[in-house]
Amino acid sequence: MAKIERRWSVTTYIPVREVFAVMEQLVTLPLQFEPLSSSKARGIEVIRRGFFGGWGGRLRNPHFFECTAVEAPEGTLVQVEATASRWVVSRAEEFVTVLTRGAGDPYGIYRDGRIQPGEVTLVASWAGTGYELYSEPSFTARRGPAIYTATPLFAVEVQRGRFVRVETKDGISGYVEADQLVMAPALAVRAP
DSSP: OOOEEEEEEEESOHHHHHHHHHHHOOTHHHHHHEEETTTEEEEEOOBBBBBOOOOOOOOOOOOEEEEEEEEEEEEEEEEEEESSHHHHHHHHHHHHHHHHTTTTOOTTTSSSOOSSEEEEEOOGGGGTSSSEESSSTTTSSSSSEEEEEOOOEEEEOOOOOEEEEEETTTEEEEEEEGGGOOOOOOOOOOOO
């Protein structure tokens, strides 16, 4: 393996799983995404241009960038290390930039997407699958009855932390992870 040349340390307010989701999206050829553990992953070089500009060949010292993300009280602590390769360092810098852009970026991971009181629905990936409500705003809380994407839901209060308190038309209430909800449109239409 090549020697580490650059290091970055940042604190971000997205969970660890989203840090690695962002990293996976940024790692493209000639790099490959490799999860190493629940708190560590890397983008490692799998192909390199040769002397005459063609891709291929076996790599003796592949370049890589590695990310370690750990949850802490102040947010998610992220450490990124990269080897001395222009391509790898530029990908690592882009990754760190995405994590540190902040709330002013309307398209990034920090956009203000808090769920407001009103009609909501489960994200489409839950179609046909029941999502069991949490009894309290905690991942260790007891799970309750299942709701579906077609279940009419109402967010009772503004999102606090990672959970939103919801209520069904039948009066069943509980908590749902905020990233599993979207605001329901006033009028559902289909594009022609």
